[in-house]
Amino acid sequence: MSELLNKKRLPLSSFVDLRDATAPLREELIEACTRVIDSGWFLHGPETRAFEAELAASCGAKHAVAVSNGLDALRLTLRAWIRLGAMKPGDEVIVAANTYVASVLAITDAGLSPRLVEPDPASFNLDPARVEEAITSRTRAIMEVHLYGLPCDHSSISDIAQRHGLLIIEDNAQAIGATAHGRATGALGDAAAFSFYPTKNIGALGDAGAVTTSDSALASAVRALANYGSDRRYHNIYEGFNCRMDEMQAAMLRVKLRHMEEECLIRENTAHVYSSTICHKAVITPTVSPGMRHVWHQYVVRVKDRDSFRRYLQEQGVPTDVHYAVPPHMQPCYHDRFSSPLPLTEQLAAEVVSLPIAEIPTGTAREIALIINNF
């Protein structure tokens, strides 16, 4: 790993290079791939079962259900709660307005109503005070999106949820490996959705996702919904879907999951170099409150004059990205649904810039930070 990392110098060819992320694991991945080909089992097999057990153990949940992608993990969980009678279409789910659109798509797909709340700009995550204000008689759940890899303030939010009898679903697509006061994301709430989209911290070689929960009834319902609604062969208890993870992706993910701690440490190191070196009055660097382990899916700074900042960095060989330029409530698909403005969310959407964080060697991270200081 370190040999490869030392070669990565400016100019960077792209914001993320998946070849760099995959190359050190090439031999292990090929071996796992061969094992699947030779087994003749491509779905519902030993790799998927083993991956589920390993993922559940990694976060401390009782159950993991491997599914097709992160959006399906979210929407199947919400639909399972509806089937189990915990909520019904039209009920409200509270979610931070600055999340990736998939969090909101899952809520509307299930026929539920998203209550978008402005985030805490210091953490980019749910602001507990605003969560409490947004609760109505129709609210049934809170979605904790651990955005950019930083856990939400779960202790305050679970307090509120308990007082109001609400469920908590974690959107853990960006925060695998993160912890809040020693407890892993994925096992903080009543259920959690993971995404293994290739650019996520643990990425499949294609699409994949998972649901974790310690609620056996929920795990069974999600598993059935993802498999035509069938709880055993040719017996359909729900009008379900086909949202399974295949054996090949499960085998790839078992390799990736074994290297999760290394992946977290490389990202933490780069983030540490950025945070300790960047010093510019126009650039706001991210903060991490005590007790939180941030896993840096993205390293996001805020800059008022974002366009010239990004242009300047690109000229210096530093590609950047924006997560996300258009918040869900401003997407064309939702133009009828959300009417009230969300000024804080819109301001963040105009100011956020993601710096390269995946597989960046220490020396290169320091160079990028010094270039930023000369902006």
Ligand SMILES: *Cc1c(COP(=O)(O)O)cnc(C)c1O
């Ligand atoms: C990536 C992502 C999703 C969706 O995951 P897919 O596997 O791409 O469907 C959902 N929520 C968040 C916050 C994400 O970053």
